[in-house]
Amino acid sequence: VTSSELPAVENLLREAAPQVLGMLVQRHGQFDACEDAVQEALLAAAVQWPVDGVPDNPRAWLLTVANRRLIDAIRSEHSRRERETALALAAPADALLMPAPGDNASAVPNDDTLKLLFLCCHPELSAPSQIALTLRAVGGLRTGQIAAAFLVPEATMAQRISRAKARIKATGAVFSLPPAEQRGDRLRAVLHVLYLIFNEGYTASSGTDLQRRDLTIEAIRLTRTLRTLLPGDGELTGLLALMLLTDSHRDARSGPDGVLVPLAEQDRSRWNRAEIDEGLRLVADTLTWSEPGPYQLQAAIAAVHAEASRAEQTDWPQITALYRVLSLIAPNPMVTLNQAAAVAMVDGPLAGLDLLVPLEQDERMARHHRLAAVRAHLLEMAGDRESALSEYRRAARLTTSRPEQRYLDLQAGRLG
């Protein structure tokens, strides 16, 4: 059963998961074991609730089940050391953990969610581990759902998660907010993980990959939650705006036959108006009080696109100016590629091609399909049909993405 068929139960589970986990870790201090216990409770709920109905207090239900599983785990772990077991079980955990009357699963997120995010996005973990653990521990997704979204066997994903937890344990990281002087860097790491989760879902081919689409929804949901906790972080607001403005293109970004449609050719009436309005509001707001960072600048660029009701009305000088700032504060080959495409719209294709020259000298980038694709586009604009054709063909060979290859083959076919 996919989440899209059961949105109500899924939403309850996902909102409650980090809160239940936070309370368990607060009480027992063993992130590793607590996270397993919560996962088991989520699995039990995912099986039972659709059949038996959602309990009156879903969070209390999850807490009780997770707590019982945790105690079972502690008990079996300590079976040879009964004295310790007695100590661990001395406090009536259920009573301590019971939520206050009137408390329910839609209770507002608290610092526990933040602490969990910092822990799951620990800089000692690899990106795939950070992503997997964040989706499970903070997002409340089950291992099977995460594995399906990343198209790997469930056992592989389970192993990635337990390895990540072992790594966290080894670093001695604890369930607390990082010290103030590290907070900024650690938050950037969290934002990066949320951004990667979003991208995984967004780039999935539309229609066919519901489980990957789920990643986009989850990334936006987690970023929104985080923003209620840290409303004063400009980059966090910028990231949320960027996600919304990007996601607003979802229905227009591929044709009925699954072929990718470039921004300039998208049917803008199919853009999601609600997401655009919210994204624009967030961008406008954050730029008034925050020092612009990379996410805010990318969101601002997306906002300029969103404001053009037709591609011809795009304010390219404004976009070029934003890319110039972005390339100064966060230089990166992908920024240069986009900057070159924007510059070409203002100063002509040759000016754009000039910007690409340094990338062609970089061994890694020289073999990147995106560089070949942008070169092809600019060469075509410049009227050099033959070179454009050969660059489109080269880009099609270099990409490992099937939809991109199809798009590039079509461009080559158009010229050839």
Added chain:
Amino acid sequence: MKYMLMIYNRPGFVESLTDEERKYVFGEVDSIMAKLTESGELVGGQALADPSNGRTVRLSGGQVAVTDGPYLEGKEQFVGYLAVDCESLERAVEIAKSWPDIRLGGGLEVRAIMDEAGAEM
């Protein structure tokens, strides 16, 4: 990124090994598989039976023809594969370099697996 490591070796390779070589090959394979499972990089992998147990299907004179044996005749045959999900091509090559067939006359071809995801340009 997902990669397929395609293993090539001469047919009958395993039978031709001495006990010591066989122990080395299977020991290495077990250890690599265990490491890849532990690292969460393993997607799958299988050894293939001798090509004499297989058939090749192709169009011949406008007809679908089925013949005994491998698709490509050659000293080396496709004998198995390993699918991994790892950080980079370099990492996939590193895994390939540790595969024992290389030291016993075989070789591996590392190929990126096409992704169904893609970004509009």
